[in-house]
Amino acid sequence: MSIFGKLSFKDQAFKLRENAILDAATSVLGTKGYDLMTMDDVAGAVGISKPSLYKHFKSKEDLVGEALIRLIDGAVDFLAQLDNTLSPKGKLAALLEWALRVRLDGGLPFLPSTSAHVRDMLMRNLKYVTRVLKLNGQIEKLVLAAQKNGELDAALPSDVILFSYYARTCDPAVEYLQRFSKMSNEDIVRHMLQVAFDGFHPAS
Template sequence: MSLLKRISFKDQAFQQREDAILDAATRILTNRGFDLMTMDEVATDVGVSKPSLYKHFKSKEELAGECMIRLLDGANETLAALPDDLPALERIRRLLGWALDLRLKGGLPFLPATSPHVRDMLVKNLGYTMRALKLNNALVKLVRDAQKTGQMRKDLPEDVILYSFYARTCDPSVEFLRLYSKLSNAEIVEHTLSVYFGGVGAKP
């Protein structure tokens, strides 16, 4: 076997282990939050030693930051993959639907809403802030386009619409519906979208 192939296999194994670490950390962050997550717990969940875990991420803060970066990458990629001819309102709707579906599957830690410490930690993470700014700028443009074309209420400030969008992704009612209603995940997503867009959408 050539040296190039050996390096390739080694790199693949490293990346697969890193993906597994991020998956485990995301689940723990979603269920328990940043303060209760420990590196020992993540290592145990993945089935690696703590020294192996630290080869990938030097601290809990770095690991949580990478989880959020991966989440924002997913959001930006989802938005970019939508057909260009979709109306602005439908693009916003599909992005929120993606986020809600991801949350119901345990893949959406809403860390910025948890504590000032976590928010400060993320603000200092350049990779996170760049991606968050990219997503926010794209959403601002979509909201303005939707208002301009009469798809969204023009009497609502864009900040109200945007922050209501972000808040909906971490609305506790979604979790209550998952636990106590007889609705499927798809039905929960559809009804939650209906509640949100019934409020910000333009009236007939």
């Protein structure tokens, strides 16, 4: 039974509106960024009043935090559903592919901003920090396992691989290719995965 099957009609409507708000916030964040985004923007995108929006989220910080928590939860759920026969590198590639497709569909990257203000805001959100630490631990284990079995260069510090991997999830090349090249999203994903794991060397 889904979560909605356990809720009253009123609660279901509230939850559906909350998801619509998070979708709108994600879209506005993707186009305007955190600093320029306003609660009026989000309310207008959903088609509700600002007081109605504040019934769900008490501040912009709260709203953005929940949008990013939803993204991290999606990544954790995706990892949990992967075939256990996949190698560590295969799982890393699958997760990166998922993250790239999320972005190409208008979603957010794992690392939402280089802004110190946004970083500080997120670090004050205990719920967000807890989720990020969980995802980071899972990805770090995959990196170490891939190094141990020879899929990734064991001579590289694992942190270099780990943070380079995160950087690939928010590489601006994705948006540039989508906007200015004639490539399909499928081709963009395929080429970005090749660059992430094989660099610019010819495919073997």
